[in-house]
Amino acid sequence: MPSDAARLDPGQANGEITGPFTDMVQQAGTLAWETVAANTPRDLQWPVLLLTACIATLFWIRRRGHGAKGADGRERKSSLFRYLLPPDIYTHVSARVDVWLWVLERILHPLWAVALLATVAPVTEQAMIECLQWVFGQSPALNINYAWMLLYSLLTLLCYDFVFFLTHYTMHKVPALWAIHKVHHSAEVLTPLTRYREHFVAGPIWATGGALSYGFVGGIFAYLFNGGITAATLFNIGFFSLLFGFNGSFRHYHVQFRYPRWLEKWLQSPTQHHIHHSYLRQHWDKNFAAVTSIWDRLFGTLYIPEKDEYTPWGIGPETQAEYRSFWQNTSGPFRDWYHMLRGAGLPQAGAEHD
Ligand SMILES: [Zn+2]
Ligand SMILES: [Zn+2]
Numbered sequence: 001m002p003s004d005a006a007r008l009d010p011g012q013a014n015g016e017i018t019g020p021f022t023d024m025v026q027q028a029g030t031l032a033w034e035t036v037a038a039n040t041p042r043d044l045q046w047p048v049l050l051l052t053a054c055i056a057t058l059f060w061i062r063r064r065g066h067g068a069k070g071a072d073g074r075e076r077k078s079s080l081f082r083y084l085l086p087p088d089i090y091t092h093v094s095a096r097v098d099v100w101l102w103v104l105e106r107i108l109h110p111l112w113a114v115a116l117l118a119t120v121a122p123v124t125e126q127a128m129i130e131c132l133q134w135v136f137g138q139s140p141a142l143n144i145n146y147a148w149m150l151l152y153s154l155l156t157l158l159c160y161d162f163v164f165f166l167t168h169y170t171m172h173k174v175p176a177l178w179a180i181h182k183v184h185h186s187a188e189v190l191t192p193l194t195r196y197r198e199h200f201v202a203g204p205i206w207a208t209g210g211a212l213s214y215g216f217v218g219g220i221f222a223y224l225f226n227g228g229i230t231a232a233t234l235f236n237i238g239f240f241s242l243l244f245g246f247n248g249s250f251r252h253y254h255v256q257f258r259y260p261r262w263l264e265k266w267l268q269s270p271t272q273h274h275i276h277h278s279y280l281r282q283h284w285d286k287n288f289a290a291v292t293s294i295w296d297r298l299f300g301t302l303y304i305p306e307k308d309e310y311t312p313w314g315i316g317p318e319t320q321a322e323y324r325s326f327w328q329n330t331s332g333p334f335r336d337w338y339h340m341l342r343g344a345g346l347p348q349a350g351a352e353h354d
Contacts, residue, residue: 039106043192043249056084056255066308068255071189073278075256075308089254093324094188094314098197100326101183108200116204120211121218128219141226148221152229156217157291163213165295167205168288179336180205185277186323186332188314194252199333247291256308264304268293275303278311 018026042048057080059067065077071088078086089095133139142148171181183199198206221229250257250270257270264272268289276287286303289295296302305311314320323332 041102041193041196043195048249049192052249052253053084055250055257056253059255059257060084069274069311070254073274073312074310083255086254089189089191092189094186095191095193097324097326097329098187098191098193101198101329102193102196104326104330105196105198105200105203109203112204113207116207117211120208121215124212124215125219125222128216129223132220132223136223139223139226142224144225144229148225152217152221155220156214158294159217160210160213161289161291162295163209164206164291165289165299167209169285169299169301171202171205172285172288176337176340177205179333179340182315182323182336183329183332186315186320186329187277188320188324190252190254190274190277190313192249192252195248199329201333258305261304264293265297265302266293267291268296271305272303274311274313275305275309277313279314279316280310280312283311 043052056068060080060083065079065083066075068076068078068083068086070076070086071092168181171177180199180202183202184194184197187194187197218229247257247268247270251273253270256274258264259267259269263269268287268291272287272293275283283303286301287293287296288301293302315323323329
């Protein structure tokens, strides 16, 4: 009989005695597991991974082994296993650095996320409502129906995409910001975590953009409906994750997920983001938006790739060696800013865009 019933793991029905050290290790293990589970990005949760693998397998069957790229950015024929988990990509130093940059971002995330998200979106929303009240007077207090909810979703999407486009464009064109965003582009292979690969300074910038766009459209609709748009918001969230969840995931996979050419003029296919990550001159500063192709088309930065177009990823052979390790990527922007301040030149490596 165990002397201390409280030490019994409920899962151990056989009544095995657990010593204090085993107990501590188990508790630490549980804590570690819970922390990992709570922070695991949606793309890496098993149902999503499973569905992603199924979609990729369908591509493999349909294209008879073709349609995935290797670490060199060239399309190649491969066995199903290599198609889903190519060793040259998943053992690449860049894939490892993706993991550590993500861990660092997760650790620093709580320092800014709550304060930022709790302020930017509500302040923008409120400013928008007051502005509309000042211009148009009382709220028309419209009744929420599906048509309005759909419009709300659509406008939120377009506004979010536009702010994303603008932020991204600025990050490429302003040298001091390119120094930060370069970390996303220094990825030499694309993995599920490359989506989250950013310098820790970039997190608040992207989050502010998102919060601004949600606050802006949220404010307009709160005014139209005289407040209380929670129902529409819930619909909105479901609508988004369903339609664009996989689009977002596949943007940073080596498997090419394309749409018909006519659709790529309206919606950005994941393969169009392969172009954005290529260091070839003709691919620089192309396909900035997250979801639609509308903004890129309007601003002349849309690039629709050819079938199996070669897209070597990274910042180019000349400077890639300076942005390879975790430490190089973490300290890189500070190094670049220091050089800029001393007048020693702009951050190069693909930054001399014209
Ligand atoms: Zn970029
Ligand atoms: Zn990317």
